Amino acid sequence: MPADDLDKTDRAILAALQNDGRMSNARLAETVGLSETPCARRLKRLENDGYIDQYRAMLSRTALGLGVVAFVHVRFAVHDRATATRFEREVQAIPRILSCHNVSGSADYVLQIVARDLDDYGAFMRDELRCLPGVTSVESALSLREVKPYGGLPLS
Known part of the structure; x- marks a missing residue:
């Protein structure tokens, strides 16, 4: 799916997950104004279509001593x-x-x-x-x- 095919809700889901990749589906659905099932379906489609490569934690360089x-x-x-x-x-x-x-x-x-x-x-x-x-x-x-x-x- 080309990026132009992303609607406002798809973009809101992607933006929310960029800010918090551990967000539960319930919280994500609430954040973007959907019920849980349609939100989960959209998220699965975004993953399958390659918009989400992976989920990861952002580590602190300072805490790890990498100054x-x-x-x-x-x-x-x-x-x-x-x-x-x-x-x-x-x-x-x-x-x-x-x-x-x-x-x-x-x-x-x-x-x-x-x-x-x-x-x-x-x-x-x-x-x-x-x-x-x-x-x-x-x-x-x-x-x-x-x-x-x-x-x-x-x-x-």
């Missing part, structure tokens, strides 16, 4: 499919790399990385990131503070 967030531009000297495939496969296996985007512009990839502190981040750069296939240069931008955390996708 450093870095956005890293990675550059390759040689651009071949095999190297990119190996790089992407290895990045997938590193938990502290929260996201990886293949981008246009001066960098080949932009990564979001977390670390306990600057020493931990430096060791990760030296011992892991710079050793990945294809990497010839990296440029880090350290987050000083998060102004707007990930709050979900726009649904308007």
Whole structure:
């Protein structure tokens, strides 16, 4: 189903679940102004149609002792499919790399990385990131503070 086929109620269900993925069907139905059975049917359809990928908890970086967030531009000297495939496969296996985007512009990839502190981040750069296939240069931008955390996708 194309996104244009989502009605106001479908969008309200998706918005409510982005704010609280553990919301019960009863509370969700009340929030969007439906009775429980039609709400459950709509939710099942939204899941089956792929609008909801998964449910997960948002963990606190601070509570977990991950005080450093870095956005890293990675550059390759040689651009071949095999190297990119190996790089992407290895990045997938590193938990502290929260996201990886293949981008246009001066960098080949932009990564979001977390670390306990600057020493931990430096060791990760030296011992892991710079050793990945294809990497010839990296440029880090350290987050000083998060102004707007990930709050979900726009649904308007």
